[in-house]
Amino acid sequence: xxxxxxxxxxxxxxxxxxxxxxxxxxxxxxxxxxxxxxxxxxxxxxxxxxxxxxxxxxxxxxxxxxxxxxxxxxxxxxxxxxxxxxxxxxxxxxxxxxxxxxxxxxxxxxxxxxxxxxxxxxxxxxxxxxxxxxxxxxxxxxxxxxxxxxxxxxxxxxxxxxxxxxxxxxxxxxxxxxxxxxxxxxxxxxxxxxxxxxxxxxxxxxxxxxxxxxxxxxxxxxxxxxxxxxxxxxxxxxxxxxxxxxxxxxxxxxxxxxxxxxxxxxxxxxxxxxxxxxxxxxxxxxxxxxxxxxxxxxxxxxxxxxxxxxxxxxxxxxxxxxxxxxxxxxxxxxxxxx
Amino acid sequence: xxxxxxxxxxxxxxxxxxxxxxxxxxxxxxxxxxxxxxxxxxxxxxxxxxxxxxxxxxxxxxxxxxxxxxxxxxxxxxxxxxxxxxxxxxxxxxxxxxxxxxxxxxxxxxxxxxxxxxxxxxxxxxxxxxxxxxxxxxxxxxxxxxxxxxxxxxxxxxxxxxxxxxxxxxxxxxxxxxxxxxxxxxxxxxxxxxxxxxxxxxxxxxxxxxxxxxxxxxxxxxxxxxxxxxxxxxxxxxxxxxxxxxxxxxxxxxxxxxxxxxxxxxxxxxxxxxxxxxxxxxxxxxxxxxxxxxxxxxxxxxxxxxxxxxxxxxxxxxxxxxxxxxxxxxxxxxxxxx
DNA sequence: GCGTTCACCGTTAGCGTTAACGGAATTACA
DNA sequence: TGTAATTCCGTTAACGCTAACGGTGAACGC
Numbered sequence: 001x002x003x004x005x006x007x008x009x010x011x012x013x014x015x016x017x018x019x020x021x022x023x024x025x026x027x028x029x030x031x032x033x034x035x036x037x038x039x040x041x042x043x044x045x046x047x048x049x050x051x052x053x054x055x056x057x058x059x060x061x062x063x064x065x066x067x068x069x070x071x072x073x074x075x076x077x078x079x080x081x082x083x084x085x086x087x088x089x090x091x092x093x094x095x096x097x098x099x100x101x102x103x104x105x106x107x108x109x110x111x112x113x114x115x116x117x118x119x120x121x122x123x124x125x126x127x128x129x130x131x132x133x134x135x136x137x138x139x140x141x142x143x144x145x146x147x148x149x150x151x152x153x154x155x156x157x158x159x160x161x162x163x164x165x166x167x168x169x170x171x172x173x174x175x176x177x178x179x180x181x182x183x184x185x186x187x188x189x190x191x192x193x194x195x196x197x198x199x200x201x202x203x204x205x206x207x208x209x210x211x212x213x214x215x216x217x218x219x220x221x222x223x224x225x226x227x228x229x230x231x232x233x234x235x236x237x238x239x240x241x242x243x244x245x246x247x248x249x250x251x252x253x254x255x256x257x258x259x260x261x262x263x264x265x266x267x268x269x270x271x272x273x274x275x276x277x278x279x280x281x282x283x284x285x286x287x288x289x290x291x292x293x294x295x296x297x298x299x300x301x302x303x304x305x306x307x308x309x310x311x312x313x314x315x316x317x318x319x320x321x322x323x324x325x326x327x328x329x330x331x332x333x334x335x336x337x338x
Numbered sequence: 339x340x341x342x343x344x345x346x347x348x349x350x351x352x353x354x355x356x357x358x359x360x361x362x363x364x365x366x367x368x369x370x371x372x373x374x375x376x377x378x379x380x381x382x383x384x385x386x387x388x389x390x391x392x393x394x395x396x397x398x399x400x401x402x403x404x405x406x407x408x409x410x411x412x413x414x415x416x417x418x419x420x421x422x423x424x425x426x427x428x429x430x431x432x433x434x435x436x437x438x439x440x441x442x443x444x445x446x447x448x449x450x451x452x453x454x455x456x457x458x459x460x461x462x463x464x465x466x467x468x469x470x471x472x473x474x475x476x477x478x479x480x481x482x483x484x485x486x487x488x489x490x491x492x493x494x495x496x497x498x499x500x501x502x503x504x505x506x507x508x509x510x511x512x513x514x515x516x517x518x519x520x521x522x523x524x525x526x527x528x529x530x531x532x533x534x535x536x537x538x539x540x541x542x543x544x545x546x547x548x549x550x551x552x553x554x555x556x557x558x559x560x561x562x563x564x565x566x567x568x569x570x571x572x573x574x575x576x577x578x579x580x581x582x583x584x585x586x587x588x589x590x591x592x593x594x595x596x597x598x599x600x601x602x603x604x605x606x607x608x609x610x611x612x613x614x615x616x617x618x619x620x621x622x623x624x625x626x627x628x629x630x631x632x633x634x635x636x637x638x639x640x641x642x643x644x645x646x647x648x649x650x651x652x653x654x655x656x657x658x659x660x661x662x663x664x665x666x667x668x669x670x671x672x673x674x675x676x
Numbered sequence: 677g678c679g680t681t682c683a684c685c686g687t688t689a690g691c692g693t694t695a696a697c698g699g700a701a702t703t704a705c706a
Numbered sequence: 707t708g709t710a711a712t713t714c715c716g717t718t719a720a721c722g723c724t725a726a727c728g729g730t731g732a733a734c735g736c
Contacts, residue, residue, distance in 0.1 A: 001691075001692070002692085010715075011715070011716050011717080012692085012693080012716095013693095013694075013715075013716060013717080014714090014716080016692095016693065016694055016713085017694090017714095019693095024713065024714060024715080026713080026714060026715085029715085031712085043450075044692080044693075045389065045691085045692050045693075046394075046450050047386075047394060047691085047692080048385075048389050048693040048694090048721090049692080049694080050385035050693095051383065051389055051692080051693075051722065051723090052693045052694045052695085052720090052721060053695095054690080054694085054721085056384075056385060058428075066410060066414040066417060067414070067610060067612075069410060069613070070582045072407060072410045074725050075404055075413075076404040076431075079429060079430065079431050080431075081406060083431075088428050088430070089428060089429050090396075090425065090426050090427060090428050090429075091427050091428075091429050092417065092421070093412070093417050094423075100421075109591070112381075112385075114382045132426075171384050171392075187413070219616060225502055248613070248616040248617075249616075251616075251618050252616070252618065274406075274407060275407070275586070275613045275616075278586040278589075278590070278613075278617070279586075279617050279618065280618055281593070282615065339722070339723070340722085348685075348686085349685070349686050349687080350686095350723080350724090351685070351723095351724075352684085354723065354724055355684095356684085357723095360682065361682060361683095362685080363683095363684070363685080364683080364684060364685085367685085382722080382723075383723070384689090385721085385722080385723095386722035386723040386724090387722080387723060387724080388723095389691050389692065389721090389722085389723075390690090390691055390722080390723050390724050390725085391691090391723085391724075391725095480727090
């Protein structure tokens with residue numbers, strides 16, 4: 001910078017002003033400096049700028065794990081939204097290890113990043129409040145547990161999505177619909193279960209306890225619960241899995257038992273992960289706009305960083321039903337009525 | 339740091355020495371300072387350290403796109419390997435846009451990051467050489483095109499993997515094996531095709547031109563080529579898809595035509611993406627150790643950053659055959675021989 | 677007693693940038 | 707013409723840390 005300044009016959013301060021697009025520089029001087037900068041290919045040391053300004057140009061994305069394609073969608077949205085802002089995306093995974101979770105708190109709050117987007121499964125209220133106290137701007141995405149008050153977050157309309165999925169099954173004629181939930185400690189799982197119940201009740205049906213099963217959002221649990229459902233005296237005609245991964249577990253179990261989808265039983269999922277259209281039969285599911293959620297989180301975070309007010313502390317983006325081939329009208333009962 | 343120093347009754351320099359684990363500090367002093375640091379939760383300003391040392395503690399991971407679960411595996415490996423090193427992972431995607439690709443070059447080479455891991459599909463020899471000239475350490479992962487000389491890279495044994503997949507099909511008794519290749523411009527696609535041919539020839543078979551089809555690594559191309567194969571006068575008894583995504587395309591086409599896997603036709607893929615075990619039937623495929631490749635890239639990069647010599651400029655990690663349920667012996671011919 | 681070596685620690689200075697202030701030149705206005 | 711406001715730019719001093727060097731005291735050898 002000194003060199004540029006010398007070449008332009010001004011002080012480094014003036015160069016700094018030009019680079020920061022400050023108004024108080026004469027147009028001629030500005031132009032000359034800009035030209036010199038362009039010619040020399042000069043770039044400011046970010047480290048020095050960061051030290052001086054206290055801004056690093058880095059956004060942390062902290063995720064629970066990098067195991068699921070689900071997270072990739074969010075990353076994609078965040079990356080896209082961040083790209084034009086000049087901020088750079090720093091990714092770290094906690095893998096649920098307590099030690100690492102402490103570490104990110106330390107890392108984030110040491111002024112090393114300018115803001116954070118957190119995608120964490122379990123409630124971390126205490127840690128989140130600690131972060132808040134430190135003044136680090138952050139946004140929680142798809143938080144699936146109890147949040148403390150005033151924690152900015154982005155989610156999806158889990159309740160409405162689950163209801164519409166259930167309504168769709170009802171509209172096909174299903175009456176015995178099973179539901180395999182996610183981990184009951186997670187907020188989104190509760191919302192989906194609740195949406196499911198609401199739809200049934202709106203149709204004048206009572207959810208049968210046998211047909212509402214707990215799950216873990218993992219493949220195995222979809223598999224196991226489906227086997228259990230098939231062993232029931234009166235198995236369901238449709239299964240609503242709390243997420244796509246469990247729906248794939250259903251597929252596995254149904255295949256093992258020789259039950260065809262959707263002829264003998266219908267399956268519907270939640271999330272619309274990338275492979276949902278690729279499995280056989282292509283999975284009908286409730287699309288969660290994960291990339292959009294990531295994008296939205298970025299825009300909220302920007303506001304927080306800039307000190308602008310938020311329109312809303314909690315934002316829920318709309319889910320949508322994606323109809324593919326895994327649902328059909330229920331198989332006719334043994335004594336078909338014409 | 340000043341405060342810590344004051345509390346310990348030493349100068350900030352001594353604190354710095356302790357934090358940098360320098361040897362020339364009396365054990366007692368060191369212990370006291372360590373304790374004070376732990377108590378106060380003090381963390382050094384990375385910006386200041388970065389400025390002073392010229393190291394930022396950031397590693398760039400530049401990927402072509404964040405669309406495929408394939409990339410997630412690599413990210414996971416890189417993240418895991420990077421975690422204990424204290425380096426932080428910065429992710430950016432070029433999405434194949436020329437402008438962005440120029441940008442990462444600029445960003446990486448402006449001293450902002452300490453090194454880069456590049457996962458780029460197409461040959462970018464010119465850019466890579468430019469990076470090299472700037473002296474930024476970098477490693478290329480799974481590069482699928484022509485690399486310039488002396489470019490450190492990590493890949494997989496595509497040729498051997500394809501050969502073993504083919505040998506497996508041969509061992510099951512298949513003789514009419516189709517191959518759906520990846521984009522012919524990509525090195526890994528060429529290698530896989532070549533491995534396929536080698537296995538056939540080793541078995542004394544000649545690849546039939548009709549059964550060796552071009553592809554694009556995308557789902558559609560697996561689908562279309564499979565339909566074309568089925569329309570052949572003598573369709574194959576097995577299909578080797580150049581990657582898992584295309585194998586899923588095969589599944590779709592086969593299902594549409596009512597051809598069952600693996601009874602009527604066997605399908606084998608390449609990559610072993612996360613969903614490969616979840617589809618129905620679970621896909622037999624060649625596992626590419628993507629996470630390991632990411633990890634290995636990190637260790638290579640570390641050496642480069644530290645100025646240590648590399649054991650090898652090009653490293654290829656072993657692929658392995660993962661047998662699941664999508665392959666079986668070929669259906670008996672019309673006139674079964676006892 | 678004096679030099680030498682070693683272990684430990686402090687001082688100085690500066691990394692590259694910018695906030696804050698101030699000063700000079702120019703313009704605006706009474 | 708004088709004063710105030712405005713525009714433009716330079717000076718100073720940090721931001722938090724550490725490289726390089728220097729200094730102190732103790733231990734040791736001659």
